[in-house]
Amino acid sequence: MARAPRSTAKKPRLRALPGRDAAVSAPPLPEEATASLAYAQGVLEAEARAILGLRLGESFLRALALLRGCQGQVVVTGMGKAGLIGQKLSATLASTGIRSVFLHPAEAVHGDLGRVSRGDVILALSNSGATEELLRLLPSFRRLGTPVIALTGEPESALARGADVVLGMGRIEEACPMGLVPTASTAALHALGDALAMTLMRSRSFGTEEYALLHPGGKIGRSVQRVFEVMRTGSANPVVRESARLSDAVGVMTKTPGRPGATSVVDKAGRLVGIFTDGDLRRLVEEGRTDFTLPIREVMGRRPRCVTPETLVLTAAAQMREARVDQLPVVDAEGRAVGLLDVQDLLAARFL
Known part of the structure; x- marks a missing residue:
């Protein structure tokens, strides 16, 4: 088979980053860079507005009362991006001396529901309040007698109707070109969870010595060692x-x-x-x-x-x-x- 003639066209020259062998494309044109920075700044502002737009009231105080009176562990649950926020919230609670575990809703219906027992409190996270895997757990939570605190953007949703306490965020416009990718809503959900965890920590006698016991390693551990x-x-x-x-x-x-x-x-x-x-x-x-x-x-x-x-x-x-x-x-x-x-x-x- 005859070989195709070698092309004589010059390939575009690629500029390498300093200290690296890999070649990268030339930097974007100034107007493109300006537009990108402006859009990125808009994302930050949209997420900041979502957090600052949250309003706390009586339901937040009721949620705190349930968590303070918890005799078991705080079970945090959620699917998808809300689930990832829930994992971080559970870890934050545990790091501040609150017994907590994350329960994956899909795994819960296949046996992991055994992690939940009477005396626990459920923190259920869902922006839509319509997450099917989460809604399937509500009857089981009722049978176990575990109160449910819902963190949701839809205070009239099925999750909210099945919860004992609802922390509603309201509808939040996402910082995404399509308005679909969870961005501003997850930022607000994250902040709301932190507000719960930190206010709960403030209400307890949990100081640097206790914190040091739970953080023996890394920079945090070193910062509180005596x-x-x-x-x-x-x-x-x-x-x-x-x-x-x-x-x-x-x-x-x-x-x-x-x-x-x-x-x-x-x-x-x-x-x-x-x-x-x-x-x-x-x-x-x-x-x-x-x-x-x-x-x-x-x-x-x-x-x-x-x-x-x-x-x-x-x-x-x-x-x-x-x-x-x-x-x-x-x-x-x-x-x-x-x-x-x-x-x-x-x-x-x-x-x-």
């Missing part, structure tokens, strides 16, 4: 009496597990009076003061910076950076040295 969770204690906390010799202090620093580069110096009552560090030892050597029989009180650093066990680790880390020190003694309310915060531990926990 010094007592990471400080060195017991045999790992180097301490010498102020009457000890320099050699004793160096021995304690060397033999303490983890080899911290410092030791706290305390009085008879165990109260912190000073600190001695590797840096102090190097300076003594540089000055020719190598008499290791010297009392540690004569060469220790006095009035050292210190923190309490309840200090936020982020606050302590900031103090260490500001003072350019690698260790901070930890003292209790009576000024007793109860721990040591070491820079190596903060680096390992990604605080520095």
